Amino acid sequence: MSDVDPDPTPSPPTPSSESPAPRLVFGDDGSAAADVVWLWINNHHWPGWRISVVTAALPGIGAPVGSERSTLHPWDPAHPRRLFTDDAEVEHLYAETDPRLAIDSCSDAALVAVGPRGHGVWKKLHMGSTTDWLVGSHRPLAPVVIVRSARATQKVLLCTDGSDHAAAGLQALFDLPWVDGCRVGVLGVDDVNNRTQDAVVDAVEQLRAHGVSHVTHDVVSAVPHTATFDVRSTILASIAEQSPDLVVVGARGTGGLRGLLVGSVAAAVVNHTACSVLVAKSS
Known part of the structure; x- marks a missing residue:
């Protein structure tokens, strides 16, 4: 791994006051994992953002609840989530519906934050969790961060392969208002297209232009695996x-990833790492 010293560059322009506030949607099911997500949110600054605390539960057996109750609406929980600072607006929303549909309805989300597991109904029914x-x-329909630790992010690993999905991962990282103070490593895995080096260099240059103070980069060789390359095990080993x-990945990739199931690399990172993971919006 090598260090890249950034050249002094001006900070990106401040968004116009007429621009809508970026929206962070927090899926809150009241579990211990949700408590960790909220503490993670609190341990980062979100100046100018709007934070929506979304809680949803399936209605009981009986007559339909109607659209007013089945769609997200403001509510006052007995124990509201509160920020340590006042740099973001917090709202609480509730709906009697499938939690997955409730979060999906937040179509303007700039980021969705959830825990790796909870105690929701879908987990109990073995039908797959909201995450x-x-x-x-x-x-994802919006960038999703699966939070496993509440500590403030200091070290980020960005995985890139030169695909449009990897570019979306870089953009999702840029959208985080606190990323400039992080150390960011760019990881590329050599594959059959031999374009990884260019993708890594391009990502490093963009990070420097964005104002990230410390950037490193690393290109590693994938483990040969019959007709394809096993980039999953290589990426997981590098993360470990x-x-x-925080690890940042695209929803899916190209090159050596084409021989694998679509989305399998992102799924492997989400399911088999101990750190938090940011999965970019699917393009």
């Missing part, structure tokens, strides 16, 4: 070695 749904096939606070 599984959010990062499943043809998803580097121990980042």
Whole structure:
């Protein structure tokens, strides 16, 4: 791994006051995992953002609840979530519906934050968790961060392969208002297209232009695996070695990834790492 010293560059322009506030949607089911997500949110600054605390539960057996109760609406919970600072607006929303549909209805979300597991009804029915749904096939509809640790993010690992989905991962990282103070490593895995090096260099240059103070990069060779390359095991090994606070991946990839199931790399990172993971919006 090598260090890249950034050249002094001006900060990106401040968005116009007429621009809508970026929206962070927090899927809150009241579980211990949700408590960790909320503490993670609190341990980062979100100046100018709007934070929607979304809680949903299936209605009881009986007559239909009607659209007013089945769609997200403001509510006052007995124990509201509160921020340590006042740099973001917080609202609480509730609906009597499938939690997955409630979060999906937040179509303007700039980021969705959830825990890796909860005690929701879908887990009890063995039908797949809300988290599984959010990062499943043809998803995410918005960038999703699966939070496993409440600590503030200091070290980020960005995985890139030169695909449009990897570019979306870089953009999702840029959209985080606190990323400039992080150390960001760019990881590329050599594959049959031999374009990984260019993709890594391009990502490093964009990070420098964005104002990230410390950037490193690393290109590693994938483990040969019959007609394809097993990039999953290579990426997981690199993550374990580097121990980042946050890993950023695209929803799916190209090159050596084409021989694998669509989305399998993102799924492997989400399911088999101990750190938090940001999965970019599917393009």
